[in-house]
Amino acid sequence: MTLRRVVVTGIGALTPIGNSAPDYWAGLKNGVSGAARITRFDPEKFRTQFACEVKNFNAEDHFDRKEARKMDPFTQYALVVAEEAMKDSKLDLNAINLDKAGVIWGSGIGGLMTFQEEVRSYVNNDSTPRFNPFFIPKMIADISSGYISIKYGFRGPNFVTVSACASSTNALIDALNYIRLGHMDVAISGGSEAAVTEAGMGGFNAMKALSERNDSPETASRPFDKDRDGFVLGEGASALILEEYEHAKARGAKIYAEIIGGGMSADAHHITAPHPEGLGATNVMLNALADAKIKPEEVDYINVHGTSTPLGDISETLAIKKVFGDHAYNLNISSTKSMTGHLLGAAGAIEAVACVMALEHGVIPPTINHFTDDDQLDNKLNLTFNKAQERKINVALSNTFGFGGHNTSIIFRKI
Amino acid sequence: MSEIAQKVKSIIIDKLGVEESEVTPEASFTNDLGADSLDTVELIMEFEKEFNISIPDDQAENISTVGQAISYLEENVKN
Numbered sequence: 138m139t140l141r142r143v144v145v146t147g148i149g150a151l152t153p154i155g156n157s158a159p160d161y162w163a164g165l166k167n168g169v170s171g172a173a174r175i176t177r178f179d180p181e182k183f184r185t186q187f188a189c190e191v192k193n194f195n196a197e198d199h200f201d202r203k204e205a206r207k208m209d210p211f212t213q214y215a216l217v218v219a220e221e222a223m224k225d226s227k228l229d230l231n232a233i234n235l236d237k238a239g240v241i242w243g244s245g246i247g248g249l250m251t252f253q254e255e256v257r258s259y260v261n262n263d264s265t266p267r268f269n270p271f272f273i274p275k276m277i278a279d280i281s282s283g284y285i286s287i288k289y290g291f292r293g294p295n296f297v298t299v300s301a302c303a304s305s306t307n308a309l310i311d312a313l314n315y316i317r318l319g320h321m322d323v324a325i326s327g328g329s330e331a332a333v334t335e336a337g338m339g340g341f342n343a344m345k346a347l348s349e350r351n352d353s354p355e356t357a358s359r360p361f362d363k364d365r366d367g368f369v370l371g372e373g374a375s376a377l378i379l380e381e382y383e384h385a386k387a388r389g390a391k392i393y394a395e396i397i398g399g400g401m402s403a404d405a406h407h408i409t410a411p412h413p414e415g416l417g418a419t420n421v422m423l424n425a426l427a428d429a430k431i432k433p434e435e436v437d438y439i440n441v442h443g444t445s446t447p448l449g450d451i452s453e454t455l456a457i458k459k460v461f462g463d464h465a466y467n468l469n470i471s472s473t474k475s476m477t478g479h480l481l482g483a484a485g486a487i488e489a490v491a492c493v494m495a496l497e498h499g500v501i502p503p504t505i506n507h508f509t510d511d512d513q514l515d516n517k518l519n520l521t522f523n524k525a526q527e528r529k530i531n532v533a534l535s536n537t538f539g540f541g542g543h544n545t546s547i548i549f550r551k552i
Numbered sequence: 553m554s555e556i557a558q559k560v561k562s563i564i565i566d567k568l569g570v571e572e573s574e575v576t577p578e579a580s581f582t583n584d585l586g587a588d589s590l591d592t593v594e595l596i597m598e599f600e601k602e603f604n605i606s607i608p609d610d611q612a613e614n615i616s617t618v619g620q621a622i623s624y625l626e627e628n629v630k631n
Contacts, residue, residue, distance in 0.1 A: 201569055202569050203567070203568060203569030204569075267597060267600075267601075269594060269597070270590040270593040270594050270597075271590060271594065274590070
């Protein structure tokens with residue numbers, strides 16, 4: 138059977154370096170770091186006292202107070218970026234078939250703040266069970282796609298994918314495939330996360346996953362640098378409007394890019410450590426290339442998972458060399474997590490927007506904070522260190538990998 | 553207006569996001585003030601917390617207007 142083609146016709150972003158898609162792109166291009174000391178709670182007792190928080194976000198600018206109170210921040214972020222993307226797409230809700238319009242969202246954790254606060258109040262209240270009736274509907278990860286569907290009346294497929302830091306790439310791939318197969322014509326897809334809480338910081342600190350460079354938060358996320366010491370937790374969201382190509386053309390929509398394929402694989406190795414030779418990462422890029430029906434040589438840019446952890450960065454570059462051979466040296470490779478921090482389940486969504494913007498503007502966003510080469514990495518690779526590079530590109534690939542050994546890869550092409 | 557009535561009104565204004573003028577004794581939480589079933593449960597819990605009492609479910613079911621809430625609490629809250 139012939140698969141339908143899928144394009145991106147709208148984008149929205151709320152990130153630690155910009156509260157709209159254009160501001161986010163400006164931050165990426167200019168190499169801005171979103172990291173700073175935590176403001177949400179007093180981090181004094183935590184090993185890591187900084188994160189990449191969303192700045193100047195006031196829920197009451199977007200929702201009435203009663204509405205805002207019933208939503209965890211990860212859902213508020215989801216609705217804000219969905220609205221930006223919907224406006225950007227200029228979709229007319231009266232002109233599309235709402236039964237063929239879906240929402241497939243990604244979140245690694247869901248309402249962590251809500252969970253933390255409800256349990257805290259339970260314990261502080263002599264453990265008398267007095268839970269708020271909104272506790273469960275505020276916390277569950279899938280409430281984000283539920284809220285978006287209610288707002289726009291989208292009655293097609295609706296769910297949230299959970300695969301830790303790969304979550305929103307899984308969401309985008311699912312949306313791609315359901316549109317390809319004809320189950321929907323339009324989707325709001327992407328992801329959101331809001332885990333900069335005591336529980337989130339404490340939990341990741343206990344795993345020794347986070348950078349502890351408290352004296353220099355803005356240089357802490359340094360993927361591929363010899364002195365990298367863990368990832369920097371970020372928060373925020375991005376939404377992409379995915380649309381069947383003919384549907385988009387017929388209404389004269391602005392088309393940012395085509396999504397030509399997605400790959401999925403598992404390491405089947407360890408709950409948190411990546412496979413040392415990058416087996417799952419190799420397979421997932423091969424799967425994505427096969428799904429897109431392109432040769433490795435056609436790829437120009439890879440937005441890597443590159444979280445700035447000692448092991449992960451090495452295994453991902455090994456995988457790139459296996460998949461791309463000598464062409465690996467022609468690629469631009471960058472980790473935008475050096476600027477945004479790691480948005481967990483929203484990482485795939487904000488990095489998809491980075492790829493779409495790189496195609497659109499012919500600019501590769503940099504891997505900032507490179508100070509010292511790491512001898513364990515191949516330093517002939519172009520990791521786009523410190524400064525954006527101008528380059529007309531046709532194909533961009535984005536990798537995201539999650540705890541649990543989940544790997545996803547998605548490919549965008551200029552149209 | 554009694555102190556209890558005053559407190560009840562301000563809880564309703566806060567939780568349901570309504571204007572003070574809408575919070576009349578006859579106003580029904582669901583029909584007039586836009587509450588759904590979960591909002592109503594939350595309101596009862598807030599009354600319990602504020603007045604440090606426990607409202608049994610069978611009695612909570614009979615509290616569906618502002619006036620009913622005020623009368624119930626005036627009768628049952630020990631000063």
